[in-house]
Amino acid sequence: MRVGRIPATGGNARGTIFYNPGGPGLSPVEGLASFAAKLSPQVRGDHDIIGVDPRGVGGSEGIPCGAMTTEPPSTSYSVLPANAEQLAEQFDALDPWLRGTCDSDSPLLKHAGSVDAARDIEQVRCLLGVDRIDYYGISYGAVIGAVYSRLFPAHLRTLTLDSPDDPNAWFGAGQPDPLWARLGTAEYSGKTLEDLFSACESAGSRCQWAPMIRSDYERVTRALRTERLTVPGTGSFDASAFQSTVVSALYRFNQNGRDDYETLLGLIHALAQVADGTAPDGEPASGDSVIGPQTRAGSGAPSQDTTVSRMLTVDAVMCADAHEPPQREAWFMSAAAAEADSPGFGYYWISQDSICNGWPATGNLEDSVGIPDYGTIDVPFLVLSNAHDPVVGEWGADRVKGLGPRGAAVVVADGWGHGVLRGSSCAAAQFSEYVASGAPPRPSAGCGSDAPLFAG
Numbered sequence: 001m002r003v004g005r006i007p008a009t010g011g012n013a014r015g016t017i018f019y020n021p022g023g024p025g026l027s028p029v030e031g032l033a034s035f036a037a038k039l040s041p042q043v044r045g046d047h048d049i050i051g052v053d054p055r056g057v058g059g060s061e062g063i064p065c066g067a068m069t070t071e072p073p074s075t076s077y078s079v080l081p082a083n084a085e086q087l088a089e090q091f092d093a094l095d096p097w098l099r100g101t102c103d104s105d106s107p108l109l110k111h112a113g114s115v116d117a118a119r120d121i122e123q124v125r126c127l128l129g130v131d132r133i134d135y136y137g138i139s140y141g142a143v144i145g146a147v148y149s150r151l152f153p154a155h156l157r158t159l160t161l162d163s164p165d166d167p168n169a170w171f172g173a174g175q176p177d178p179l180w181a182r183l184g185t186a187e188y189s190g191k192t193l194e195d196l197f198s199a200c201e202s203a204g205s206r207c208q209w210a211p212m213i214r215s216d217y218e219r220v221t222r223a224l225r226t227e228r229l230t231v232p233g234t235g236s237f238d239a240s241a242f243q244s245t246v247v248s249a250l251y252r253f254n255q256n257g258r259d260d261y262e263t264l265l266g267l268i269h270a271l272a273q274v275a276d277g278t279a280p281d282g283e284p285a286s287g288d289s290v291i292g293p294q295t296r297a298g299s300g301a302p303s304q305d306t307t308v309s310r311m312l313t314v315d316a317v318m319c320a321d322a323h324e325p326p327q328r329e330a331w332f333m334s335a336a337a338a339e340a341d342s343p344g345f346g347y348y349w350i351s352q353d354s355i356c357n358g359w360p361a362t363g364n365l366e367d368s369v370g371i372p373d374y375g376t377i378d379v380p381f382l383v384l385s386n387a388h389d390p391v392v393g394e395w396g397a398d399r400v401k402g403l404g405p406r407g408a409a410v411v412v413a414d415g416w417g418h419g420v421l422r423g424s425s426c427a428a429a430q431f432s433e434y435v436a437s438g439a440p441p442r443p444s445a446g447c448g449s450d451a452p453l454f455a456g
Contacts, residue, residue: 001055001061001120001124003050003051003124005050006032015438016047017435020052021139027058028053028054029051035049035136038421038428039428039435052117055112055117062313063108063112063316067103072308073097077238079240080243082239084335087335090354109361119151121133122155134435135160136162138163140165140317142165142167142400146164146377147167150377158434160382160383160384161381161383162385162419162421163384163392165183165396170183175323176330177334178322178331178353180352181350187338187342187345189247190344190345192416193246196250196416196453197217199454200213200454209265217272221344224239229242231267232279234270244348246264254451261453315355315356315359318353320361328357331350334350377403378404381404381406382410384397384410385415386411386415386449387412389418392418397411406440410431410446411447412427414453416449424448
């Protein structure tokens with residue numbers, strides 16, 4: 001295991017914060033400096049910051065997958081399926097090939113889940129000689145925090161869950177739907193895009209695409225059902241690449257010090273011009289490749305063992321944790337239903353764990369825990385959420401808050417994207433106050449965003 005530490009700036013640490021950025025697959029060690037920069041001077045002064053790379057992640061021992069002995073199969077889509085035919089391609093061709101790159105006899109493959117990650121944190125706590133820890137986890141990192149709270153409540157001082165995945169849905173014991181259907185992410189993504197269009201229209205002249213953004217989006221999605229669209233200076237998109245680009249942009253509003261949402265709207269407009277033949281010759285698009293899709297399949301198939309291994313690290317965690325339906329038809333039914341409710345997002349999200357149907361190592365499933373297996377979260381805990389989060393939504397965060405009688409929530413009413421601390425100094429201050437005092441978090445009236453959308 002790789003462990004990283006940033007010492008308290010004041011010298012003698014009075015507390016220890018364990019940090020996990022989620023993913024699965026993101027390295028806590030590599031994200032320590034960025035996380036530490038968001039903390040108040042008081043918390044930084046008297047707290048060590050610890051990151052433990054989970055099994056298979058970052059500098060810890062890698063998941064035994066990615067041994068490419070044959071060429072990856074070709075697919076008709078570039079990233080993730082956009083319809084039922086493409087989902088069948090993934091089930092029949094790409095998923096079996098990816099599973100075949102794994103060493104199914106490896107003990108590590110059977111113990112790559114969240115329970116193991118929580119136990120590894122406990123081992124590090126013991127080695128450090130720390131009595132109680134403060135834990136902060138974002139997204140999937142909140143699942144690890146919830147599990148730790150059930151396994152080792154006596155060693156938890158504070159628990160903060162930022163934009164949390166619902167642990168009950170994540171493990172899904174006894175639930176008939178696939179993982180991403182249980183999480184409801186397609187609905188949250190569709191709602192966030194609808195909220196973005198409404199915000200643009202309400203902004204009027206402060207959003208230059210207000211008069212045409214809905215018709216632009218409809219023209220683009222209609223055209224992509226039968227053809228690729230290429231924007232000079234940006235790239236070529238099929239339906240799969242476009243939906244991945246939309247999700248990527250919604251996920252990280254203003255994450256890089258730039259407005260990813262306005263960039264997305266500009267790209268949609270540029271693609272609409274291409275679709276109806278009105279694009280200026282050779283003019284670069286308003287969008288750029290920074291918000292482009294993540295490579296997974298088809299024309300963008302991975303070409304290196306390390307790329308496949310990184311991708312399968314995510315799959316290994318999901319498949320170790322999630323109780324999945326044995327029938328592949330469950331994915332097709334769930335994806336079709338989600339697509340009908342949230343067009344453009346159903347197949348994208350529901351297909352992401354199809355590889356778990358037939359996963360070669362399920363030895364640790366009996367040890368996976370949802371909150372009902374142990375009761376509720378008994379310790380005081382703080383939930384942070386943006387009102388417009390395309391992954392968990394405000395509703396999902398509210399469900400997590402209800403997992404324990406002593407949960408409190410801070411909602412950023414005009415917050416966009418996935419992850420709260422980077423976008424709201426108000427929420428960051430309430431988090432720092434909670435960690436500094438150790439007292440149960442107090443109910444909040446909410447917070448505002450540091451960078452409101454279409455502020456002018």
